[in-house]
Amino acid sequence: MADETRTPTATAEAPAASEGHTQRPPSRGPRPGGGPGGPREGGRKYFRRKKVCKFCVEKIESINYKDVRLLAQFVAESGKIVPRRLTGVCTPHQRRLSCAIKQARNIALLPFAGRAM
């Protein structure tokens, strides 16, 4: 259930996320397969790209609550923090990222719910 509701937001968010960096758009296509129900037995139907952590690859150390542009890439249209399994961010970075997003929400840089206004 949760997966079904979440996939549309992830795909809807894709155009916004693709502006910032280049490696994401090709990986977005096969993603809705998600975790369960992938066609394993009948041979691979499609090639799933290995997700990589943006922060590790681009060597971004500081995840700051003031950097709205960066944080907005990891916030869904609904205002939710996009889970790691969709974005591929590694655990240490996701931890910092979620802290920063919550701080940004507190000071009205990011919305708590919905694309406000």
Add this chain to the structure above:
Amino acid sequence: MNRTYELMFIVRPDMAEEDLDKLISTLETVVSTSGGTVKSVERMGKRRLAYTVRRFHDGVYVLLTVEGSGGLVHELERRLRVTEPVIKFLSVRIDEEQKRLAKIKAIRDARKKAPATPAPAAEGGETAPATA
């Protein structure tokens, strides 16, 4: 114990420029009287708020970086709370983060100076700052 803090606050958009100057200068005097130092004051200007705060859709963001004790921050927060035009504020301690960043930078600079190290060694080192 001196620590570095960052205070970001939002004042209402219809506030006069002089009043904002006055507010900032009073905060600065508060900092200096309680034994701290103001490192920087940055006016980030008028910005649209992500959600309505006290029926305002936009606000003037000000970022204040101070060095001092926790009591100082407590006092500043109290003042911001009672100041009418301030609609929202957030204080964050940043010295630990700065220390961490400085450490990573130092490691990176050291590696840059010695480019003779082979690629696998560099890769092994990269994971270290991420997990640290």
